[in-house]
Amino acid sequence: LLQIKDQEIDTRGQLDEAREALYNYSTVDNKAQWMIYLDQVTTLAIRLDHIEEELRKLEHEHVVRHGVLPY
Numbered sequence: 063l064l065q066i067k068d069q070e071i072d073t074r075g076q077l078d079e080a081r082e083a084l085y086n087y088s089t090v091d092n093k094a095q096w097m098i099y100l101d102q103v104t105t106l107a108i109r110l111d112h113i114e115e116e117l118r119k120l121e122h123e124h125v126v127r128h129g130v131l132p133y
Contacts, residue, residue, distance in 0.1 A: 063120050070113045077106040 084099040 063124065065115075066113060066117055066120065070110065070117060073106060073110045073113055077103065077110055080106055 079093060080102040083105050084096065087096045089097070089098055
C-alpha cells in the first residue's frame with residue numbers, strides 16, 4: 063500500500079511538471095515538441111488513474127477486511 067502511495071505521489075509530480083511544460087510550449091510554434099509533451103501528459107494521466115484505482119481497491123480491502131490484504 064505504501065509503495066503504491068509513493069508511486070502516486072511520484073506520478074502526480076511528474077504529471078504536474080509535464081502539464082506545466084505543455085502549457086509553456088503552447089505559445090511556441092513547435093508542434094512536434096508540443097505533441098511530445100501532450101503524449102507525456104496523457105500517458106502520465108492514464109498511469110495515475112491506474113494507480114489511484116489500485117489504491118482504492120487496496121484501501122477498500124484494508125477497511126472491509128480489517129487489514130487482511132489479498133496478497
